[in-house]
Amino acid sequence: MFTPTRAAALDALELFLPHAGRDYARDRNHDTGLERTNVSRLSPYLRHRLLTEHEVVAAVLARHRLPDCEKFVQEVFWRTYWKGWLEQNPEVWHRYRREVGEFWLDTDAVSSDYRHAVTGRSGIDAMDAWVSELVITGYLHNHTRMWFASIWIFTLRLPWQLGADFFYRHLLDGDAASNTLSWRWVAGLQTAGKTYLATAENISRYTDGRFAPTGLATSDRALVEDPLPPRSAASVADPITRVGRIGLLLHEEDLDAASLGHDHPWLTPELQAFGTGHSGGEVVATAAFADPADRSPASVSDAVHSFTAGALEDAASRGRSSPSRPATVLPDTLDSTVLRWAESERLDAVVVPAAPVGPVQERLAALGNALASEGLTMTTVTRRWDALAWPHASRGFFAFRERIPDLLNQQGL
Numbered sequence: 001m002f003t004p005t006r007a008a009a010l011d012a013l014e015l016f017l018p019h020a021g022r023d024y025a026r027d028r029n030h031d032t033g034l035e036r037t038n039v040s041r042l043s044p045y046l047r048h049r050l051l052t053e054h055e056v057v058a059a060v061l062a063r064h065r066l067p068d069c070e071k072f073v074q075e076v077f078w079r080t081y082w083k084g085w086l087e088q089n090p091e092v093w094h095r096y097r098r099e100v101g102e103f104w105l106d107t108d109a110v111s112s113d114y115r116h117a118v119t120g121r122s123g124i125d126a127m128d129a130w131v132s133e134l135v136i137t138g139y140l141h142n143h144t145r146m147w148f149a150s151i152w153i154f155t156l157r158l159p160w161q162l163g164a165d166f167f168y169r170h171l172l173d174g175d176a177a178s179n180t181l182s183w184r185w186v187a188g189l190q191t192a193g194k195t196y197l198a199t200a201e202n203i204s205r206y207t208d209g210r211f212a213p214t215g216l217a218t219s220d221r222a223l224v225e226d227p228l229p230p231r232s233a234a235s236v237a238d239p240i241t242r243v244g245r246i247g248l249l250l251h252e253e254d255l256d257a258a259s260l261g262h263d264h265p266w267l268t269p270e271l272q273a274f275g276t277g278h279s280g281g282e283v284v285a286t287a288a289f290a291d292p293a294d295r296s297p298a299s300v301s302d303a304v305h306s307f308t309a310g311a312l313e314d315a316a317s318r319g320r321s322s323p324s325r326p327a328t329v330l331p332d333t334l335d336s337t338v339l340r341w342a343e344s345e346r347l348d349a350v351v352v353p354a355a356p357v358g359p360v361q362e363r364l365a366a367l368g369n370a371l372a373s374e375g376l377t378m379t380t381v382t383r384r385w386d387a388l389a390w391p392h393a394s395r396g397f398f399a400f401r402e403r404i405p406d407l408l409n410q411q412g413l
Helices: 006-019 022-027 043-047 053-063 066-088 092-106 112-120 126-137 142-155 160-170 176-187 200-206 302-318 335-344 359-373 384-392 397-401 406-411
Strands: 244-251 281-289 349-353 375-381
Touching: 006 043, 006 053, 006 302, 006 375, 022 066, 043 066, 043 092, 043 375, 053 066, 053 384, 066 092, 066 176, 066 397, 066 406, 092 160, 092 176, 092 244, 126 244, 126 302, 142 160, 142 176, 142 359, 142 375, 160 176, 160 302, 244 335, 244 375, 281 302, 281 335, 281 359, 335 359, 359 375
Parallel strands: 244 281, 244 349, 349 375
Antiparallel strands: none
């Protein structure tokens, strides 16, 4: 279903554009099976930034008036909102990571009911079909993800953390914020006391009668948790070090080197100077690395590994520091591997696209320390899209949604 290249992403965008307006608003909640022309199927590309949010929204707005395509634009901003919210509440991610790790260390917690559920033997036909689809394709319709999470938590009574972990290990578009916070929302943790309860009637209606599962929970009780610490400010990019030889290091959260270049007017002024030779520094080498196994202490699907590897190769083929020098795909994410690359390129500084809260951000923090110990500077570049939007993700999405017209205006859209 998904070819991990920017060319395939652009083809998918072009196919979807005629349907991004009223068609999408009318039909987006229907899951009719594997052929889904009613949704964009762009999420795996946006998640790895083989496409950027800006260019997708710009393309849609070039074909549709905002009142007609508002629902789709809001869906793009949902991912941005989740990331901004988690940036300001990173303890939610840290707790989730600890709890998943504890479950996998406790063999009693990973029960036979869990194993039946993730191997398509729950006894609920819809769940078993969705498990098969997820494992085979790396994708589920967004409405189906909500039904799945609700049945998992309230009917099967399995830990939400293990459900989120199962999704994260298999979804091509899985990211720390959208996945973790969506599961918390269904469970009644994200919006305290507000749960989502799947019903057979709703499932039957929006699957065109393909599924009408029986025996689903008819009541739900929101989960509770210890209070969270006060939220922190959304992170911002470090000052750019404009000296010497600079290496650009891409990662699986952001694989579009071209749109980090100076020829894109919506990017930060700091990065527009890169490669021009006029800032006291110049990008002389580009590399890319990824480790999707970081998503979980359990095994991550072959589909996720394959898509990430393909996306990395595609990014490297496009991420040239000069016409004759394609980017280097690093064989692993070890600090020593990056250091050897930096040494071979005689770098003075390494620049990385900022990664939101999640495994990549954790990996980059450790890498920054390792580089500093060798006298190298590592600085991050936060895309303008994120820098403008994340600070407004401090409350619920409906408050954030009111900011979307202003955010579009600030982006020149």
